Amino acid sequence: MSVLFSSISCFVFDVDGVLTDGTVLVLENGLQARRMSIKDGFALQLAVKKGYRVLILSGAAVSPVVDRLQKLGIDDIQMGITDKAAFLKNYLQHENIPASSVLFMGDDLPDIGVMGLVGIAACPADAAPEVKDVSTYISSIDGGMGCVREVIREVMKARGDWAPEEGVASR
Numbered sequence: 164m165s166v167l168f169s170s171i172s173c174f175v176f177d178v179d180g181v182l183t184d185g186t187v188l189v190l191e192n193g194l195q196a197r198r199m200s201i202k203d204g205f206a207l208q209l210a211v212k213k214g215y216r217v218l219i220l221s222g223a224a225v226s227p228v229v230d231r232l233q234k235l236g237i238d239d240i241q242m243g244i245t246d247k248a249a250f251l252k253n254y255l256q257h258e259n260i261p262a263s264s265v266l267f268m269g270d271d272l273p274d275i276g277v278m279g280l281v282g283i284a285a286c287p288a289d290a291a292p293e294v295k296d297v298s299t300y301i302s303s304i305d306g307g308m309g310c311v312r313e314v315i316r317e318v319m320k321a322r323g324d325w326a327p328e329e330g331v332a333s334r
Contacts, residue, residue: 167299168321170282173265174210175251176311178221178228178242180270181287184307197228198307204235206312211236213324215315218254220247222273248276255280268314270294270306285314 176182183197190196211217217237221228224243232240244250247269255262263282267274270290278284278297286298287306295301300317302310319325 165317165321167283168266168318170264171266171318171322173216173218173260174315174318175218175220175265175267175277175281177247177267177269177271177274178219178225179223180290180306181268182219182228182232182307182311184305185270185289186307195225197225199228199231200307200309200312202309203307203311204231206315207232207237208235210315210319213319215318216258216260220244220251220267220277222247246276247273248280251277251280266314266318268302268311283314 179185179197182203183199186198188196207217217239219232219237219240221242222244229240229242241250255265262280265281266283266285267277267281268285269277270287272291272293274294275297283299284297285300285302286294287302287304287310289305300314302313304310304313316325
């Protein structure tokens, strides 16, 4: 698997169920809250610092999530995307990114169309069975609990980049 990971230079992540644990807390004031892993945040920040492209691709449109990801240095955040496969196909063509260099991590049925377009289709341990069936890599960790860090670490280790440097801000 490390040979396959060594060809990855672009990460694409879904939000709910991947970057979050899939739980939505509905607060008394009507606001909704999601939970994200600090460990995933550190790995995302390190990947950006090391020059990897990171794209967030979600059907949801949640501004606190966007704020959090921007603070980690991620500029390419696409929310409210109804056809993820069509969007990613156009994005890769427009940005001249070979599909074989992309790792996509998703967890549920809307992600399946994207999984056939990329070099590595990954999912969290608690992904839908249909997603697991089409995944190249199934994380040992559930969504929102460090699965993103796991795949980033595997790719960066395979490419010799998993060595945090001084100056990387805390998560």
